Amino acid sequence: MKLNRLTSMILAAMLLGIVAGYGYRQMASGPAAISAFADQLAVLTDVFLRLIKMIIAPLVFSTLVVGIARMGDSATVGRIGAKTMTWFVTASLMSLLLGLIMVNLLKPGVGLSLPLPDVSASSGIEKGALTLKDFIGHLIPKSVFDALAKNEILAIVVFALFFGTGAAAVGEKAKPLVDILDGAAHIMLKVTGYVMNFAPFAVFAAIAGMVAKEGLGILSTYGSFMAQFYLSIGLLWVVLLGMGALFLRGRVLELLRMVREPALLAFSTASSEAAYPKTLEQLKRFGCSDKIASFVLPMGYSFNLDGSMMYCTFATIFIAQAYGIPLSLSQEITMLLILMVTSKGMAGVPRASLVVIAATLSQFNIPEAGLLLLLGVDHFLDMGRSATNVLGNAIAASVVAKTEGELTAALPHLDEDGVTTTDGEPIPEAVFAKRG
Numbered sequence: 001m002k003l004n005r006l007t008s009m010i011l012a013a014m015l016l017g018i019v020a021g022y023g024y025r026q027m028a029s030g031p032a033a034i035s036a037f038a039d040q041l042a043v044l045t046d047v048f049l050r051l052i053k054m055i056i057a058p059l060v061f062s063t064l065v066v067g068i069a070r071m072g073d074s075a076t077v078g079r080i081g082a083k084t085m086t087w088f089v090t091a092s093l094m095s096l097l098l099g100l101i102m103v104n105l106l107k108p109g110v111g112l113s114l115p116l117p118d119v120s121a122s123s124g125i126e127k128g129a130l131t132l133k134d135f136i137g138h139l140i141p142k143s144v145f146d147a148l149a150k151n152e153i154l155a156i157v158v159f160a161l162f163f164g165t166g167a168a169a170v171g172e173k174a175k176p177l178v179d180i181l182d183g184a185a186h187i188m189l190k191v192t193g194y195v196m197n198f199a200p201f202a203v204f205a206a207i208a209g210m211v212a213k214e215g216l217g218i219l220s221t222y223g224s225f226m227a228q229f230y231l232s233i234g235l236l237w238v239v240l241l242g243m244g245a246l247f248l249r250g251r252v253l254e255l256l257r258m259v260r261e262p263a264l265l266a267f268s269t270a271s272s273e274a275a276y277p278k279t280l281e282q283l284k285r286f287g288c289s290d291k292i293a294s295f296v297l298p299m300g301y302s303f304n305l306d307g308s309m310m311y312c313t314f315a316t317i318f319i320a321q322a323y324g325i326p327l328s329l330s331q332e333i334t335m336l337l338i339l340m341v342t343s344k345g346m347a348g349v350p351r352a353s354l355v356v357i358a359a360t361l362s363q364f365n366i367p368e369a370g371l372l373l374l375l376g377v378d379h380f381l382d383m384g385r386s387a388t389n390v391l392g393n394a395i396a397a398s399v400v401a402k403t404e405g406e407l408t409a410a411l412p413h414l415d416e417d418g419v420t421t422t423d424g425e426p427i428p429e430a431v432f433a434k435r436g
Contacts, residue, residue, distance in 0.1 A: 006196060007261045013200040014268050017207025018216075025212045038209035045209070045269065048202030051195045052274050055188055057148045059277060060298045061160050062185040067291030068164025069178045077165060083403055084296050087396050088304040094239055095306040095392075096336050099313035102232040104332075108225045109321025116322060117369040154302040185294075192277035203268040210379055222377045229314060233384045236310050237391060244395040247402045252395070254410060258282045259394045267387035270379055275390045276301065283397050289406040293397050300393035307388025308353045311381065312339050315353075316360050319370030327364065335360060353385065354378065 028034045071077055103109075139154055141147035147155035167174040219226065244252040259282055262275035276297070283293040313336060320327055327335070342356055354371060361368050374381070401407040 006199065007264060009200040010203050010261075010264055010268055013204040014207050017204040018211055020204070021208035021211025021213075022216055024208070025215055028212070034212050038213040041205040041209040041212075044205035045202045048195070048198050049269070049271060049274060051198065052271075052277070053151050055192055055195060055277055056153070056273065057151050057156060058184065059188040059192070059280070060153060060156050060294075061148065062181040062188065063280070063290065063294035064157060064160040064298055065164040065167065066178055066182045066185060067294035068161065069167040069174065070291050071164075071168060073168060074165055077161070077168075080292070080295060080400060080404060083400050084299055084396070085303070087399060088300065091240065091243065091304060091306055091392055091396065092309055092340060094243070095236060095310040096313050096339055098236055098239060099232060099310035100317065100332055100336055102228070102235065103314045103317040103321075106228045106232075107321055108228045109318040109323075112225075112322050112373075114221070114322075114373065117367075117372040153298055157298045157302065160298075189277065189281060192281065196278065199265055199269075199274075203265075206269055214376065214379075218376055219380070225318070226377060226380060229311070229381060230384055232310065232314060233307060233388055236306065236388060240306065240388075240392055240395055244399060247399045248395075248407075251398075255286055255394060255398055256391070258286050258410065259391060262394075263387040263390045266390045267383045270382040270386050272301065272305070272386045272389040275386070279390055279394055283394060285411045286394075286398060287408040287410050288397055288401040289408075292401040292404060292406045296397040296400050297393055300396050301389075304393055304396055305352075305385075305389045306392035307385035309339065310388070311353050311385050312356050312360065315357050315374055316364075316366070319357075319361065319373065320364070320366045322370060322373060323367055325364075325366055331364060335364065338363065353382070 024037055025034060028037065068077055071080070139158060141152065141155035141159055144156075144159045146152075147159065167178055241252050241256065244255065248255065259279060262278040262282060265278060266272050266275035280293055280297055283297065284290065316335065316339075317327070317332070339356065339360060342359060354374070357374075358368055358371060361370065398407065
């Protein structure tokens with residue numbers, strides 16, 4: 001498949017980052033120098049992720065409000081919301097179940113040739129973050145400005161749902177404000193294009209710093225566990241694509257091709273959030289209407305983190321296996337149901353997957369210290385989880401659009417200069433305006 005310029009640059013940045021990080025690690029005078037090198041490079045990655053966070057809140061709010069306001073009535077919003085949540089629950093269940101099946105088949109924790117942390121050791125992960133009170137705090141904003149300032153996606157989604165429904169009910173009087181927000185959304189998408197030019201530098205810095213700090217040796221130490229996890233992630237991709245094919249037919253492969261860039265960006269930065277603006281843009285190019293893509297995608301970032309959820313069951317059972325703690329079938333099913341609920345509190349929680357796992361371990365008397373087995377390679381694992389989250393949400397938005405009759409033919413590809421073309425001629429912006 002032909003790669004566009006940004007994708008090629010990200011791939012090149014990953015390879016250069018591996019070489020640079022490994023080279024510096026070999027020449028460095030000691031751990032202090034390596035740590036300083038990684039910290040300095042982290043500035044580049046931090047700048048990029050901050051730029052992404054700068055975009056996301058206004059982009060989510062403006063696109064979601066415009067999408068809901070143009071749906072017409074609350075009955076339509078309710079119908080689309082019900083379809084969306086049904087898909088999310090189904091995909092979540094499949095992800096958790098597949099993780100449970102694969103970890104029991106592969107048994108990565110059995111016969112682990114690594115020293116086990118003392119059961120009394122602390123992992124440093126705050127497991128108390130997942131309470132009903134905190135989840136409600138993330139769900140319902142006490143101030144929309146506070147939610148926007150803190151990039152609380154779930155809280156922004158909730159306010160936008162109310163605001164957009166109110167705008168639809170007001171009708172013609174709200175049209176000027178909806179048009180302004182529509183213009184703001186287009187501006188933010190244009191800003192996204194500028195920010196994406198910085199992505200290869202951020203990818204280089206993230207990979208080089210990680211390799212310099214951890215070394216490639218950790219890949220051989222945890223090679224078997226990581227290979228088994230990525231095999232499971234690969235199977236999850238097959239399952240998600242299969243579920244999508246039930247509705248999208250052969251177009252699911254076209255969708256896979258179109259989201260390769262945001263998925264690669266999420267993989268290389270280990271951040272699903274970094275890929276949000278590009279995923280939204282590619283969904284529209286795939287043929288999803290504005291109102292569906294803008295409605296489903298932000299909700300997916302709160303409720304449909306498929307890769308992260310599969311990791312929760314896989315990692316939890318892995319730790320139990322490492323310590324030789326047998327779990328009955330009923331206990332594992334109970335664990336799956338608990339994770340089905342607690343994983344929905346991931347939004348807005350730092351190191352969310354590890355926090356969910358820490359909370360789950362304590363409920364089954366599995367040593368929390370087992371998380372120390374994962375911390376060294378968590379970044380490598382997070383790369384696969386993040387890319388999977390992007391794919392899962394792209395499929396969810398496309399399927400909902402298809403069931404609503406809001407999925408049209410894909411727009412032509414981008415040329416090397418990032419201009420949308422058809423037979424060499426630019427496509428007018430009006431084409432995009434008609435979507436939704």
